[in-house]
Amino acid sequence: MNDHTNTSERPVKPKPRARSFLIALVLLALTFWAAIKVSFDISTFWEVWTNPIWGMFWPIPWDWVFTKENTFDPLIETLQIAVASTLLGCLVALPVSFAMSSLTTPNKVVYFISKTIMNLVRAVPDLFWAKLLVTAIGIGAFAGAWSLSIFSLAVMVKLFSETVDAADPRPLEAARSSGARHLPAVKAGVLPTVFPSYVAYSLYIFELNIRASVVLGLVGAGGVGRVIETQRQFFRFDRILGLLIIIFGIVWVIEQISVSLRKRLV
Amino acid sequence: METLSDTSTPAKRPPAPKTTQRWFIAIPFLVAIVWSLIGLDITLSRLLNAPGDAWSIIRQMVPPAFGEVYERGAVGKIFESVYIAWIGTIIGAFASLPLAFLAAHNVAPLWIRSPIRQLFNAIRAVPELILAVILIPVTGLGAWAGTLAIGIHSIGTLGKWACESIEDIDEGPIEATKACGGKWVSGMRWGVLPQVMPVISSYWLFRFEINVRASAVLGMIGAGGVGSELVSQLSFRNFPAASAVLxxxxxxxxxxxxxxxAVRRRIIKGAETTDEDSRTLEAITDLTGIRS
Known part of the structure; x- marks a missing residue:
């Protein structure tokens, strides 16, 4: 029997390994170096907080903000960019995802090529795409819609192809064993099981696109960001703040709708 | 003898489920799509012409002028982006960790957790670029504006993720610290933190990956990093240099x-695991909130 009156001996605490120390030291050195490089200083927090420029954000000129040409027309353009690019991106993503999933890919070559291209596309940030396309096909919403389409294609393919990977392979096997060719087998055996996820991911991509399309205009790719960029050059931060409040109010409402739809789907 | 089923005549097919309800959902979507395509003036001919325009630019981008951009100091700019992301992530991590404890419903009372949750949501709603637009007049152009923007935005996402992982814990250890007479803080330190730290630190790393991309973009509006380099090369239509930067x-x-x-996998699963597919799927589920 155990003797509870005596305190049992504590287990020995494991000693930290020398390698852990080394890693911690390297990370710490890296952090200090990075902090110097970005001119990090605790006192700057206070300086930012007490900067008199904050006064320029107030009061908000609501009568300037609540006009059709200043806010609502560009905002509509933003929404249209988000809808159109979600549509284009997700439509193309459907076949590409099936090509990119190890379960449904027609052959190894297609699998490898599509996977490599999509990984490279995703490594370029969305606004880089916007700037590139603005340069290539001209300033405006069209370039913005293109760039978001490309980016949503890349993200969608990543999300959806991995869902296809995890799909139940047995219906596909059944279709194949009854003599179906590749495409009909995928259509009948895999598509029905993953389609709800496809729609839900599309809605998620739409939410991402709405946020991205707000800032597209900062690089000349159309939408409400264009107005922000103009006012920024005039130092009218009060107008920018008013605009932002309206924009994020509307973005928030749309997102809530999308989130509730997604919850019903899956 | 009785046969189990008669296979000579095919069984009746079950009736197809009704689809009328679907149309009520589909029609608003179709209207929105048509409205957008018309509003942006996206026609088939414009769509088909765009790849041609893009192709002519891509042709000018080859070969990339690595030597030229190296002399202009593009490597330093790229590293500046990485530094911005690193410090931004650290600011976000340090600020979000204590807040996450106050936002989790199993360890914090309602009056404190609901305002903090709202704070997380509000921060997450505003993209880094917009934060940088607001911060640049205050901090001036440069890396510090980008670092602050990324740091603030990271508080929102990291706080939410950390809060969710705190809500998933086993509450036994908290009870144990209470039974030993520990206060709330020691319950958090010894009961909760050891359980959630692996998950939370892998979230920090994941956020760092996202922040590297974000800080590259932030340079485009003058908040430090490689973005400014790309913008200036593209505006001079110096395509070989632009492609090198890219x-x-x-x-x-x-x-x-x-x-x-690789580090995240090591943190979560230990050294000897190979099951990568399910892990990425779990990460997707965590991020999108969509369970398949």
Missing amino acids: IMTMAVVLTIDTISA
């Missing part, structure tokens, strides 16, 4: 992604 950025982004993903 390729260098992609190389850095992919390298960091790969290293960070």
Whole structure:
């Protein structure tokens, strides 16, 4: 029997390994170096907080903000960019995802090529795409819609192809064993099981696109960001703040709708 | 003898489920799509012409002028982006960790957790670029504006993720510290933190990956980093240099992604695991909130 009156001996605490120390030291050195490089200083927090420029954000000129040409027309353009690019991106993503999933890919070559291209596309940030396309096909919403389409294609393919990977392979096997060719087998055996996820991911991509399309205009790719960029050059931060409040109010409402739809789907 | 089923005549097919309800959902979507395509003046001919325009630019981008951008100091700019992302992530991590404890419903009372949750949501709603637009007049152009923007935005996402992982814990250890007479803080320190720290630190790393991309973009509006380099090369229509900047950025982004993903896998699953597919799917589920 155990003797509870005596305190049992504590287990020995494991000693930290020398390698852990080394890693911690390297990370710490890296952090200090990075902090110097970005001119990090605790006192700057206070300086930012007490900067008199904050006064320029107030009061908000609501009568300037609540006009059709200043806010609502560009905002509509933003929404249209988000809808159109979600549509284009997700439509193309459907076949590409099936090509990119190890379960449904027609052959190894297609699998490898599509996977490599999509990984490279995703490594370029969305606004880089916007700037590139603005340069290539001209300033405006069209370039913005293109760039978001490309980016949503890349993200969608990543999300959806991995869902296809995890799909139940047995219906596909059944279709194949009854003599179906590749495409009909995928259509009948895999598509029905993953389609709800496809729609839900599309809605998620739409939410991402709405946020991205707000800032597209900062690089000349159309939408409400264009107005922000103009006012920024005039130092009218009060107008920018008013605009932002309206924009994020509307973005928030749309997102809530999308989130509730997604919850019903899956 | 009785046969189990008669296979000579095919069984009746079950009736197809009704689809009328679907149309009520589909029609608003179709209207929105048509409205957008018309509003943006996206016609088939414009769509088909765009790849041609893009192709002519791509042709001018080859071969990339690595030497030229190296002399202009593009490598330093790329590293500046990485520094901005690193410090931004650290600011976000340090600020979000205590807040996450106050926002989790199993360890914090309602009066404190609901305002903090609202704070997380509000921060998450505003993209880094918009934060940088607001911060640049206050901090001036440069890396510090980008660092603050990324730090603030990271508080929102990291706080939410950390809060959710705190809500998933086993509450036994908290009870144990209470039974030993520990206060709330010691319950958090010894009961909760050891359970959630692996998950939370892998979230920090994941956020760092995202922040590297974000900080590259922030340079485009003058908040420090490689973005400014790309913008200036593209505005001079110096396409070989622009493609060199682009390729260098992609190389850095992919390298960091790969290293960070390997470290995260090691943190969560330990040294000897190979099951990568289900892990990425879990990460997707965590991020999108969509369970398949």
